[in-house]
Amino acid sequence: MALEHAILVSLLEKPGSGYELARRFDRSIGYFWTATHQQIYRVLKRMESDGWVEAREVPQQGRPDKKRYSVAAPGQAALSRWLHEPIEPESVRHDLAVKIRGAAFDDPSELMRQVERYQRTHSERLAHYLAGELRDFTGPDAPEPLDTMQELQHVVLRGGIAYERMTLAWLDDVLATLHRIREAQTGRTRAAERPGHPER
Amino acid sequence: MALEHAILVSLLEKPGSGYELARRFDRSIGYFWTATHQQIYRVLKRMESDGWVEAREVPQQGRPDKKRYSVAAPGQAALSRWLHEPIEPESVRHDLAVKIRGAAFDDPSELMRQVERYQRTHSERLAHYLAGELRDFTGPDAPEPLDTMQELQHVVLRGGIAYERMTLAWLDDVLATLHRIREAQTGRTRAAERPGHPER
């Protein structure tokens, strides 16, 4: 598990409260690592009792107090240890791929509508990434030159952008394939009515 | 959760035992959905008691008996229902992205070695996918024309290939970025010795 490490990185980039972390996990870090506030509070508490992070109560006006966490030396050491561990290939889990293969045993039309919706969410995500890139890294308001932290944030974001572009191109391919299949099935007995191996 | 559905799809493509499913989850289906034999046996048992799948004991010579599972009507219906549910965006979890951002607070050299190892595993995976594509879909021994099931398997595999190519290109970008950062740090106080915000 690496939620602890994601939190350490985020706190090193900028100290903050559990709530603030949760919001970051809805945005920048959340692009490649999701977590709910529950997980964050629980792990943060454990990390504090392990001495990885330190909390300071920060009184606020007009809002509840918050605990501002920052990384302590043992936390930095733990992160360093983790960074030196070999990267293992991620375990993948793509609902869509399963659904596509499942479409061989069902009417593909409904799936096509969903793929189109999915395209829209990925287009939006790409637009969001590109806006963030312009704002933080390549636009006129971006700091110049970028420091190490920003360079690395940028290369990760470029990864997200590449991923979205690749996904959108593939979704076009998927849609075209589903179209072709539906055309080929028109005028014939529908595959959905003969479950099993429709083309045999 | 969708392991049940992945199993349904796999059993519709071809009935088989828990053990056989586990091996498929190490290969074709495993490209986009991982599962251990434990999960598979447990879920399979639940699915059987729910009437989603049916088992037949198959005696074998020279090996332990196996249970050959195939999909029953309620299972087919459950799959169909799931296929009609909207696709929700996957929750991402990329260790590597976290590690890259973490490298701002550590010596990047070690990470570079790991990225290179990672490149090799992805190259191998790409080669493996391409070999599978040639064998099953585009090569001279492939069936012609492909049926619906094969068309859909193929488009999913093309997704995997696109993903690997994208990843490899991005890893080049990552390595180049890490190189640049290390060059910039040479001759200066090492960032690793001033944890916090090295470039401030």
Add this chain to the structure above:
DNA sequence: TCCTGCTATGCAACTCGTTGCATAGACAAG
């Protein structure tokens, strides 16, 4: 002959992540 490895199935304990719910102060809109 013994040891390793493969097929084949399963239990038990654990960790990780999700969901539902609860609390509580402050502010803005109606």
Add this chain to the structure above:
DNA sequence: CTTGTCTATGCAACGAGTTGCATAGCAGGA
């Protein structure tokens, strides 16, 4: 003045996934 929303934190229960271990027959090599 009540209702809804935002900040801020947390508990409890559940579900999904992982890890370690156990069993058992057979095949092949040292």
